Amino acid sequence: xxxxxxxxxxxxxxxxxxxxxxxxxxxxxxxxxxxxxxxxxxxxxxxxxxxxxxxxxxxxxxxxxxxxxxxxxxxxxxxxxxxxxxxxxxxxxxxxxxxxxxxxxxxxxxxxxxxxxxxxxxxxxxxxxxxxxxxxxxxxxxxxxxxxxxxxxxxxxxxxxxxxxxxxxxxxxxxxxxxxxxxxx
Amino acid sequence: xxxxxxxxxxxxxxxxxxxxxxxxxxxxxxxxxxxxxxxxxxxxxxxxxxxxxxxxxxxxxxxxxxxxxxxxxxxxxxxxxxxxxxxxxxxxxxxxxxxxxxxxxxxxxxxxxxxxxxxxxxxxxxxxxxxxxxxxxxxxxxxxxxxxxxxxxxxxxxxxxxxxxxxxxxxxxxxxxxxxxxxxxxxxxxxxxxxxxxxxxxxxxxxxxxxxxxxxxxxxxxxxxxxxxxxxxxxxxxxxxxxxxxxxxxxxxxxxxxxxxxxxxxxxxxxxxxxxxxxxxxxxxxxxxxxxxxxxxxxxxxxxxx
Numbered sequence: 001x002x003x004x005x006x007x008x009x010x011x012x013x014x015x016x017x018x019x020x021x022x023x024x025x026x027x028x029x030x031x032x033x034x035x036x037x038x039x040x041x042x043x044x045x046x047x048x049x050x051x052x053x054x055x056x057x058x059x060x061x062x063x064x065x066x067x068x069x070x071x072x073x074x075x076x077x078x079x080x081x082x083x084x085x086x087x088x089x090x091x092x093x094x095x096x097x098x099x100x101x102x103x104x105x106x107x108x109x110x111x112x113x114x115x116x117x118x119x120x121x122x123x124x125x126x127x128x129x130x131x132x133x134x135x136x137x138x139x140x141x142x143x144x145x146x147x148x149x150x151x152x153x154x155x156x157x158x159x160x161x162x163x164x165x166x167x168x169x170x171x172x173x174x175x176x177x178x179x180x181x182x183x184x185x
Numbered sequence: 186x187x188x189x190x191x192x193x194x195x196x197x198x199x200x201x202x203x204x205x206x207x208x209x210x211x212x213x214x215x216x217x218x219x220x221x222x223x224x225x226x227x228x229x230x231x232x233x234x235x236x237x238x239x240x241x242x243x244x245x246x247x248x249x250x251x252x253x254x255x256x257x258x259x260x261x262x263x264x265x266x267x268x269x270x271x272x273x274x275x276x277x278x279x280x281x282x283x284x285x286x287x288x289x290x291x292x293x294x295x296x297x298x299x300x301x302x303x304x305x306x307x308x309x310x311x312x313x314x315x316x317x318x319x320x321x322x323x324x325x326x327x328x329x330x331x332x333x334x335x336x337x338x339x340x341x342x343x344x345x346x347x348x349x350x351x352x353x354x355x356x357x358x359x360x361x362x363x364x365x366x367x368x369x370x371x372x373x374x375x376x377x378x379x380x381x382x383x384x385x386x387x388x389x390x391x392x393x394x395x396x397x398x399x400x401x402x403x404x405x406x407x408x409x410x411x412x413x414x415x416x417x418x419x420x421x422x423x424x425x426x427x428x429x430x431x432x433x434x435x436x437x438x439x440x441x442x443x444x445x446x447x448x449x450x451x452x453x454x455x456x457x458x459x460x461x462x463x464x465x466x467x468x469x470x471x472x473x474x475x476x477x478x479x480x481x482x483x484x485x486x487x488x489x490x491x
Contacts, residue, residue: 006294013268013295019285023296027303031475034310038478041317042485049325049489163307166314173318177325 030161033069037167040068044171048178054079057178058148059088061171065152066090068167073130073153078102079140080147093130093153105129105137109149112139114172117165121157133157138168140175147179207260210291214258217278218243247277257292266292306475313344313479317486324490331355334452334460335364337487342366344479347464349444354378355460369444369467377442381449384414385461387425388451390488392416393477394425396447397469417477446470448477450484454491462487 004012013020044064051057062077069075074091087102108129112118118137122128128135132153140148150172219237228242238246244254249270257266257274271292275285289296320340324333338353345351350367363378388394394414416425444465452460462484 006298010295010298013293014299017268018282019289020295020299022282022286023289023299023303027299027306030303030306030310034306034475035478037310038313038475038482041314042482042489045317045321045486046489161307163310163314166311170314170318174321177318177322 030163033161033163033167036070037068037163040064040167041170043067044174048174051178054081054179055086055088057175059090061150061175062088062090065150065168065171069152069164071152071154073132073155076101076105076130076149076151076153078106078149080106091153097130101129105149105151109137109139109151110146112137112146112149114139114141114176115169117160117168119160119165127155129153131155134160136160136164136168138172140172140179142176142179148175150175206291206297210260210288211258213287213291214274214278217280217284218258221279243274243277247273249273265294268293268295306473309344309473309475309479312346313340313482316340316343317482320483320486321490324486330452330459330491331357331362333487333490334462337483338364338366338462341462341464341480341483344483345448345464345476347466349465349467352378352381352463352465353460354382354463356382356458367465369465372442380442381461381463382458384426385449385451385463386458388414388416388449388458388461389418390451390453391481391485392418392425392451393472393480394447394449394451395472395477397471443467446472448472448480450480452484452487452491460487 014024015021041064044060047060047063048057051060058077058079062075065071066075071091074089074093074097076087076089076097078085078087080086085102085106087097087099087105089097089101109118116139118135120128120132120135120137122133127133129151130153133155134157135151135153137149137151139146140150150168152168218240221238223238223242228238240254240258241251244251247254253266253270254274257270271289275288278284278288280288286296290300317340320336323336327333327336334353334355338351342351347367349369350365350373352373353364355362355364361375361378361382363373363375365373385394394416396414413427414425415422445467446469447463447465449461449463451458452462462480464480
């Protein structure tokens with residue numbers, strides 16, 4: 001019989017049992033995502049404050065989401081300017097994102113309110129936009145008017161942690177601040 | 186709040202969470218026991234007055250005593266069970282992997298510890314993510330360093346929730362100015378800001394200076410302390426300053442400074458230290474990577490806006 005203190009027992013539990021390993025992996029995943037998000041936020045703030053125009057800001061926002069959350073398909077950002085929908089995509093499948101995808105994305109989430117996260121899990125094996133099996137989208141609004149959408153897309157069904165959802169909302173909130181900066185100038 | 190009141194509060198909180206866990210464990214076990222079909226697990230021909238299996242049958246299947254199983258199902262927090270015991274119950278109840286995880290979480294202190302670590306990590310990350318847009322909204326409309334650092338201190342306090350105070354110390358034209366927020370703000374006088382400044386004067390941009398000290402009495406007027414400030418840069422830790430100092434060195438007023446552990450970040454313009462931000466706790470503690478990264482992120486945002 002080993003006389004272990006609590007920390008040793010905890011270590012043994014983590015190492016020796018599948019349940020311990022699973023719980024530890026859940027904890028580790030939460031930490032990894034949180035750290036990635038915390039690294040990405042100051043970079044995003046620096047970039048958007050120095051950006052020259054709205055398009056650059058949108059690209060930086062998409063970059064931050066791609067870096068922090070690492071979707072295996074793409075991060076897609078669309079923005080409405082002078083009645084035109086324009087978009088930016090980053091990530092492994094970005095080259096395949098067409099104008100039609102930006103339009104479909106816009107139409108699909110047009111009603112998404114501020115402060116909400118739309119989470120989609122697609123049962124169909126062909127997937128939804130970009131063939132994604134899961135996605136998370138947030139809206140950037142000026143007053144009641146939708147000015148942009150930001151979505152992250154994965155090839156597999158997955159759940160989204162509270163940190164991931166909050167990161168999306170934080171980026172959308174930063175987007176609104178930056179939109180107002182461009183409006184003011 | 187005096188120390189005894191604080192301890193009582195902490196104990197009440199933990200008693201409440203133990204009670205909740207006890208109820209959850211009981212509900213979890215009763216539901217799983219009642220959903221089992223007697224025939225499937227090999228009990229045939231016995232008259233049934235209620236659905237599922239009895240406590241005695243589960244104890245028999247698990248190879249544990251009925252008395253132990255009854256105590257376990259009642260969620261008696263004073264009875265410590267082994268990992269082996271919980272595994273036997275999980276097999277007897279035919280739990281799938283996710284259910285086993287849930288049972289482990291509810292029944293074993295080891296699993297609870299891991300779960301609490303995850304929760305703490307998430308909570309801190311959520312707090313800072315919620316604080317940052319508000320911080321940026323305020324920071325970009327002010328122009329002075331004082332205002333920016335004060336806003337940053339607010340955000341740091343909202344994100345890290347130190348139980349002693351959050352302090353911002355700013356140097357303008359060679360004069361130190363201070364701002365503090367938190368439950369023990371009344372103990373923070375000018376000498377504390379000077380002490381904070383002197384101890385962290387060499388802290389580099391991007392590093393976090395931490396003190397993870399031993400417990401001290403609640404009130405320490407004019408006594409001597411050993412302080413070791415460790416600078417953390419990414420994964421690397423090095424001693425920034427190790428010294429003996431007395432509150433006498435700083436006190437022109439009665440100093441009741443009694444923080445035990447702290448975390449600080451510097452804001453520099455070129456080589457010159459312009460401001461320090463610090464979170465202070467009344468108890469010794471180890472800082473998680475998330476907490477360090479949160480402080481670093483807040484300082485980085487101020488630097489960017491500057």
